[in-house]
Amino acid sequence: MFKPIISDTDTRFQLQCLDKFPHIFSVSKHDDFAAVLRFEIQDAESFPVPLLWDNTRYPRLIFICPCCCEKRLYLYGASNGWACRKCLKLNYVVQSMGTEDRLRKRLRKLRHSIWGAEASLDTFERSYPFSKPKRKRFDSFLNDVEKLNLIEDRYLGIVQQRFVRLDKVINALARKVNLI
Numbered sequence: 001m002f003k004p005i006i007s008d009t010d011t012r013f014q015l016q017c018l019d020k021f022p023h024i025f026s027v028s029k030h031d032d033f034a035a036v037l038r039f040e041i042q043d044a045e046s047f048p049v050p051l052l053w054d055n056t057r058y059p060r061l062i063f064i065c066p067c068c069c070e071k072r073l074y075l076y077g078a079s080n081g082w083a084c085r086k087c088l089k090l091n092y093v094v095q096s097m098g099t100e101d102r103l104r105k106r107l108r109k110l111r112h113s114i115w116g117a118e119a120s121l122d123t124f125e126r127s128y129p130f131s132k133p134k135r136k137r138f139d140s141f142l143n144d145v146e147k148l149n150l151i152e153d154r155y156l157g158i159v160q161q162r163f164v165r166l167d168k169v170i171n172a173l174a175r176k177v178n179l180i
């Protein structure tokens with residue numbers, strides 16, 4: 001998706017991402033790379049992510065991980081930068097995502113059983129005991145929402161911890177980044 005813009009050094013671009021990762025960037029030229037994406041981050045200089053053409057028959061733009069300088073097809077975001085799975089020690093994070101995924105599925109299912117097609121898909125939002133569906137009795141509706149809130153609170157707690165861990169790792173990385 002970066003292909004059409006790697007020569008456009010005058011524009012501020014925006015990535016469409018739901019999470020609060022650095023998403024505004026500009027492109028700068030560099031002799032050793034196809035281009036360098038410079039993400040705007042708070043309280044620091046831009047966070048550089050170099051792009052390179054790989055030497056396959058149909059060349060693709062790939063990333064250089066700003067931390068380990070290895071070629072990578074994917075980078076992962078945190079609140080203040082991007083790095084590869086290995087550098088972000090994502091295995092640990094991914095393990096704990098088992099619980100996170102299970103909770104997310106459970107809370108979506110429960111919401112659906114309460115509100116049907118009207119159920120909110122936003123798992124970062126806590127549900128409130130409003131908009132009781134007509135077919136439901138009020139006390140069982142309140143019970144269900146209370147049960148749902150317990151799951152939502154556990155889920156949000158785990159997500160929060162994951163973001164704190166990712167932030168720590170990427171903060172340490174950002175200090176080490178002196179590639180360019």
Ligand SMILES: [Zn+2]
Nearest residue numbers: 065068084087
């Ligand atoms: Zn890396």
